[in-house]
Structure formats: structure tokens, C-alpha cells
């Protein structure tokens with residue numbers, strides 16, 4: 001029987017025993033940063049492959065540097081903890097690994113300094129997040145993507161996800177699947193938990209980091225796969241909302257979302273309103289890569 005385990009205060013323990021106090025700083029003020037990492041089950045090999053584990057821990061380190069959170073583990077040490085934890089749980093299905101580096105002091109007072117830090121990791125089974133078959137319908141959110149001058153968007157800050165949660169709830173309670181957030185300048189930024197791409201005249205376009213995106217690892221994966229496997233360049237430039245409406249294809253990328261086709265934006269069908277050819281080819285490539293079925297990209301997959 002698979003059993004969920006967690007890592008907290010430098011110890012492995014059953015998930016049910018991993019508790020934090022109600023006064024924990026990060027719980028009160030959102031002073032943590034995290035990662036979302038997938039382990040993808042390979043049926044044939046009966047193995048889990050964790051995707052781009054080290055790259056996620058590299059981004060976690062960067063988030064910690066921005067927030068002044070002390071993370072006294074090297075990327076290698078973090079990978080070791082993760083692999084051990086995932087192995088202990090014993091899942092034979094897709095999983096999500098969630099590390100959080102956070103302000104652990106149980107004290108009242110808003111600040112980032114003079115506080116203790118801890119690292120938490122847990123594992124949970126995790127299937128599809130968005131509709132991968134049919135594609136999704138999106139709305140332009142009335143909420144703007146948080147600005148680097150407000151909360152650094154390139155850091156995956158726990159408290160920052162209020163921005164995403166407001167946008168996601170607005171979209172879903174309005175009958176859409178996902179939100180597309182614009183930044184303060186009105187440029188397309190990203191989804192609530194996904195980066196966005198359009199296909200236009202045989203190339204890919206995606207917003208640059210300066211438009212307040214989280215610099216996604218799936219985004220980077222797709223840029224590399226498009227270049228090396230499909231011979232398609234990706235141009236990183238500011239994208240206007242109206243460019244979404246006239247795009248040939250549109251898709252979103254993210255660890256949770258994988259590569260998800262966007263078939264409609266603000267009630268306007270994208271292309272012919274079905275998953276486009278480039279999107280479908282990227283999806284196929286991507287799923288083979290993340291499940292450890294493509295030898296060329298085996299270096300991105302950590303077997304457990």
C-alpha cells in the first residue's frame with residue numbers, strides 16, 4: 001500500500017504527522033516559496049520519472065535568494081531528499097512533489113529578517129489538472145498579474161498565489177476553465193498557474209520575463225523541443241490581448257497543466273476552435289519526454 005510521507009524539520013515522517021503551529025509566520029503572512037514538481041508514472045517500466053528535478057531546485061534557490069530565506073541544502077542534497085521521499089511513498093501513479101522553504105518562526109510581526117527558516121516537502125498523487133483532450137476555454141482576467149515592483153513574479157512566492165487564485169476563481173465562476181492575466185501595461189502575462197504561447201505564421205511567440213511571468217520549466221522544455229525537434233523558433237516579446245484572438249493556435253504550459261491546448265479566448269474560437277497541429281505535435285513529444293520514453297531527453301528524468 002502506498003503511504004504518503006513528508007519531510008519537515010530535517011526529518012522524514014508520515015504525512016499525517018507533519019504539522020506546523022497556527023502562529024507559523026509563513027501561514028500568517030505568506031512568507032514562503034515553493035515548487036511544484038511532477039513524477040510521471042511509466043507503465044511499461046513500472047517506474048516514476050521525476051521531471052527536471054534539479055532545475056526546480058535551482059529555481060527554488062533563486063526564489064529563496066529573492067525572499068531572504070535560508071535554504072541550507074545544495075541542489076544535489078535537495079534532489080537526494082526528494083528521491084528518498086518519493087521512494088518511501090511507493091506510488092505507482094503520477095505524483096506531485098511540493099517543496100516549500102518558509103519562515104517557520106511562530107511569532108507575530110511582518111518582516112523577512114530575524115526569523116527561522118525551514119524546508120518542507122510532501123508528495124501527493126496528482127492526475128490531469130486541465131482538460132488535455134478537448135482543450136480549454138479562457139477569459140482575460142480583470143485581475144492584473146502582480147508586478148516585479150510589488151511581489152517579484154519570478155519568485156514562486158506562496159503569498160503571491162492570491163493573485164492567481166482570484167483570477168482562477170473569477171474565470172471558473174464565470175464559466176471558463178482558466179484565466180489569462182495581463183500585466184499593468186496590458187501585455188499578456190500568463191495563466192493562473194501556466195505560461196502561455198501562441199503559434200503565429202510558423203513560429204512560437206511567448207511573453208518575456210519582463211512581462212512578470214514565472215519563468216516556467218515547462219516553458220523552457222517546450223522552447224527547446226520546438227527548436228530541436230520541430231525546427232521552430234520561439235520569439236519572446238510583448239503580446240497584446242488582441243493578438244490572442246487572431247493567433248493560429250494557442251496553448252498553455254506548466255508542471256500541473258503539461259501542454260494544454262487553448263481553443264477559445266473571451267468567447268472567440270482560436271483557429272478552427274480545435275487543438276492545432278503544432279500544439280498536438282508538441283503535446284506528443286512532451287508526454288514521451290516526461291514519462292522517460294525518449295532516450296535523448298533521459299537526462300531530464302530522475303527515475304525512482
Ligand code: PMP
Pocket residue numbers: 036164190191192193194195213214215216217218219253254255256
Ligand atoms: N506561472 C505560474 C504562475 C505558475 O504557478 C506556474 C507553475 N509552476 C507556471 C507559470 C509554470 O511553471 P512550470 O512550467 O515551471 O511549472
